[in-house]
Amino acid sequence: MSEGEVRASRGDVLRVAVLGCGAVGSQVVRLLSEQSDDLAARVGAPVELVGVAVRRLDAPRDVEVPEGLLTTDASGLVARDDVDLVVEVIGGIEPARSLILAALDNGASVVTANKALLAEDGPTLFEAAAKAERDLYYEAAVAGAIPILRPLRESLAGDKVTRVLGIVNGTTNFILDKMDSSGAGFSEALEEAQELGYAEADPTADVEGFDAAAKAAILASLAFHSRVTAADVYREGISEVTAADVASARDMGAVVKLLAICELRGDHVAARVHPAMIPRTHPLASVREAYNAVFVESEAAGQLMFYGPGAGGAPTASAVLGDLVTVARNRLAGTRGAGESAYADRAVQPMGETRTRYHVAIDVDDRAGVLAAVANAFADHDVSIQTVRQEGRGADAQLVVVSHAAPDAALSATVDQLRSMDIVREVTSVMRVEGGDE
Template sequence: MTGSINIALLGCGVVGSQVVRLLTEQADELAARVGAPLRLVGVAVRRPQRHPDVPADLLTTDAAELVSRDEVDVVVELVGGIEPVRGLLLTALKAGKSVVSANKALLAEDGAALAAAADESGADLYYEASVAGAIPLLRPIQQSLAGDRIVRVAGIVNGTTNFILSAMASSGANYTEALEEAGRLGYAEADPTADVDGYDAASKAAILASLAFHTRVTADDVYREGIRDVTAADIAAAKALGCTVKLLAICEQTNGSVSARVHPAMIPRSHPLASVSGAYNAVFIEAAAAGQLMFYGQGAGGPQTASAVLGDLVAASRNRVIGGRGPRDTAHAALPVLAMGDTHTRYHVALDVIDRAGVLAQVAGVFAEHGVSIATVRQEGRGHGNGAAGRDADDGAPGPKDATLVIVTHSASDAALAATVEALTGLDAVQGVAGVLRVEGLGRPVTELGGGS
């Protein structure tokens, strides 16, 4: 057995403390798998007194000094944020030290610089824990599917928003109530912005799209819409269509371009992603040869994320022992990134209209003008409660004075769809837009949409 692999840990919070625990508890097993013992040589934290579980002689507040030590083989970074971490990791990689990171924000913003530094020195850069916690996702995309053409990666990659939307769907609660519940149960942070506004999911989408399409995609390239504006009425409307509302990260490759977006969307209740509830994550991958694959598990949590970190740590350490290194990030395809307006989606639009002859013709005319084809229309009487009424509009009896038109479109450019909605608000007969949500079939036929269930 060769000498030990020496590890510097940056950050020792919920995940880091689990990494320390597992490194100790599983020391023998890990050594057998790596071919050398893993030795923790330092833990950089802000306030050492808060870490009584870590041997005092390992604790330091000087991360830069720790990273620069000659003895360090692998730097495990669990601090998060852009600076000062970027500088620390670049220094480590340039010095030939391998890096294991769970830092989605940094990878999504400047993964290219880190990858270049790793390439130059021959060090490893692993970041499985940055997306979907415990779920093995990056390694399957980067290695298992390396001989295939991935056409779509779509999934639920943020547990906080999934918890909130699940709670809204099951209890009928509105967004604010569900957010409060999530906070009480520890599923939402005191400042939930990164989660509920989709920043977290957008970073993950950028990482997934980059690996899947061999193209650099940064968080800025990702269209982002959070869940703050999802109403109880939207959830009810989805239910009436046989759908459920999820915050999705969707990365697609079409006609030589790629797109990446994060937004709430209705998906058919029969789709496997629809039943992913609470804090779970699930990601669908569609590849030309492999077909559809799904990966499911816990997307966050201390031990769960630590599992992904340790998998990377074993890989990086093993490469040190037996030589060689992990796969490089390749951006050889360098495909253009589509703007959201050019991305093709489907819309669900609920319009409050005056119930008089000719209104539907007028509304349909606006869709036609914008080249948007309508898949289904349903007229609902109002005053029966939102979205729950319905069928009586079809029976020929005179309807109530006001009505809601529920329209699901076929696929069209997002710009055309947005312009259609904008134009509809200008019609006299339209009293208001009760709800607009994108609809995703995710590779499955959604012909049954509009039929209720």
């Protein structure tokens, strides 16, 4: 029988399998049950949960899964002939990749929240979806409940996006916000984040920028129609940010945020994640606690900002269900949504060639000629100075320099030269500056 004849024999019921029943998966299962009537009305046919794959049947869960639906055989679940749509919320690379590929090969469409897999091996998944003529949707992979991927892929499809600047990790934003509001150090703020459940026991993926880099790769790929992987994204975390850095930002009317920055630079794409000072007047500066926000700049639409909860079971499940409804509608209509758009095939610009600005704090000898010597170090690398101020005198003398935009390699070489100078006791802080007038 054709797919249409099979569906007619089922009464146009769409059958869904869920892989994973953790924080997100359990909320997906809950919403599928609680909103079944509304989902049926929105889709145009009943949506039936037919299986939930888990690692352990006896593990405690936040939701009661209907009897008979739990299974530890994820491979067997995605191979079932009656599964129309697979929701993958396991995370990680394997077995998620193999399960998604098997589901597509078996004729099911897929909704996933797996940012790490998409950022590492997205092309393989998109090619498999295209070959199978099935949908692969992934709104929940970036910024939780915030609708950002679909606007980039669809709403702005007729525009030219030039820049995407975002706070896409709630853990680091919570930590930096606490450091700014209370004067706490990094370790103290991290401990509070862990106590409140905003940070994992092992926070490495968040605080060292790996999570944000994966999301930046996905954003850059969509915005600039080019394949960008997490390995292409320059990455620095926030573990080296000090209370002094945050205080210095405050003194210059700025705040420190971990930013994912994706830019169109001529024929190249630049993608980076690092802490940066941004003016308190910038819309992203007001993003507090564990919230996320993404700021988009395009030629026709201008500046757009998307804001909301960027993580958590229920918010992420909301994005999953939004994709599920769209994919289900496509399935009923016998159509597919937009697949991968990588026609531009732009190369990724090395970080050293990316233009940025530096804030540099330097402990120096308080004597004649110091300022001129420091200025010469910047000039040696063709870096011009925007502002310079001296704080303290004698043994406490410190120069704080903010540069104009220059290639990152030139700025880095300037800092190396400063560290080698006899008049410089220590370069105490180096941080990039984004936004504001140059």
